[in-house]
Amino acid sequence: MTPYFYKAPVLTLEGISMTFNGEVILRDINAQVLDVCRPDMQQGQVVGFYGRSGMGKSVLCRILAGLVSPTTGRVLVGEQQEPVTPGAVGFVQQRYPLFNHRTLHDNLLVAASRKYAPEEATQQVDAYLERFQLSKHRKKYPAHLSGGQRQRAAIAQQLLCSDHLILLDEPFSGLDVAMIDEVKKIILEVTTMDELNTVVIVSHDIATTTALCDRLWLLGYERDANGQLIPGATITQQHQYNLAEMGLAWHENVEAEPEFARFVEHIKDEIRQ
Numbered sequence: 001m002t003p004y005f006y007k008a009p010v011l012t013l014e015g016i017s018m019t020f021n022g023e024v025i026l027r028d029i030n031a032q033v034l035d036v037c038r039p040d041m042q043q044g045q046v047v048g049f050y051g052r053s054g055m056g057k058s059v060l061c062r063i064l065a066g067l068v069s070p071t072t073g074r075v076l077v078g079e080q081q082e083p084v085t086p087g088a089v090g091f092v093q094q095r096y097p098l099f100n101h102r103t104l105h106d107n108l109l110v111a112a113s114r115k116y117a118p119e120e121a122t123q124q125v126d127a128y129l130e131r132f133q134l135s136k137h138r139k140k141y142p143a144h145l146s147g148g149q150r151q152r153a154a155i156a157q158q159l160l161c162s163d164h165l166i167l168l169d170e171p172f173s174g175l176d177v178a179m180i181d182e183v184k185k186i187i188l189e190v191t192t193m194d195e196l197n198t199v200v201i202v203s204h205d206i207a208t209t210t211a212l213c214d215r216l217w218l219l220g221y222e223r224d225a226n227g228q229l230i231p232g233a234t235i236t237q238q239h240q241y242n243l244a245e246m247g248l249a250w251h252e253n254v255e256a257e258p259e260f261a262r263f264v265e266h267i268k269d270e271i272r273q
């Protein structure tokens with residue numbers, strides 16, 4: 001197992017709850033991602049975020065991205081642990097927010113121009129196109145890119161304009177196996193670009209996602225003393241898994257290990273309950 005130790009927090013969810021018209025959707029969520037240091041390695045972290053359909057994953061993502069304010073609690077991001085603001089967190093939604101009337105290059109330039117002065121923005125776009133193997137598609141419009149290329153472009157776009165945190169909503173849905181491998185590679189690349197980079201993946205594809213993760217959060221309901229479900233989904237301590245401690249954080253071929261397969265089954269059982 002690679003040795004590691006933790007430094008300061010890079011993402012904190014503090015007492016988050018969300019109520020819509022009296023209906024409690026999320027209840028008192030407390031979770032944290034710490035900057036992890038591994039000797040001789042620059043690597044950020046991947047957090048997998050699971051929960052049954054309709055439990056509130058998208059709502060929590062919008063809160064994490066600073067797009068909506070929770071009813072109570074707050075989200076703190078970055079080394080300075082400042083309250084999240086819209087635009088600070090990259091959010092790759094299922095419908096990729098690329099402008100259809102702009103070329104891939106121009107889409108990325110719009111994003112980069114939000115963070116960089118013109119000359120540097122152009123340089124950054126070229127670097128990202130190269131890194132994400134999209135240079136030869138730079139003049140194409142989004143409609144003419146493949147699903148995997150669009151997904152890579154959307155991730156590049158969000159990295160260009162946000163700080164270190166990026167949320168991916170169902171990054172593997174609708175992709176074939178080769179493209180899934182490509183997107184997995186990109187996610188791992190993102191984490192190796194900077195130790196502070198944190199990727200949160202919301203997915204129903206438990207095995208694929210878990211294989212990339214250092215940490216898992218499971219959204220679920222708790223029961224009261226009488227066995228009744230308490231309204232509002234939460235992430236209990238028991239449902240915050242540290243895969244590094246379990247020896248199951250991403251490493252080559254982790255998916256082939258029997259311990260990994262047993263863990264994925266355990267997670268699926270927990271989700272079913």
Ligand SMILES: Nc1ncnc2c1ncn2[C@@H]1O[C@H](COP(=O)(O)OP(=O)(O)OP(=O)(O)O)[C@@H](O)[C@H]1O
Nearest residue numbers: 020021025051052053054055056057058059060204
């Ligand atoms: N703006 C809103 N007003 C009222 N209710 C809302 C609003 N947004 C979401 N909800 C409700 O919050 C609950 C959680 O929705 P959410 O989209 O977060 O689920 P999810 O876990 O992402 O589901 P899925 O996996 O199916 O995408 C749903 O019952 C939904 O109807």
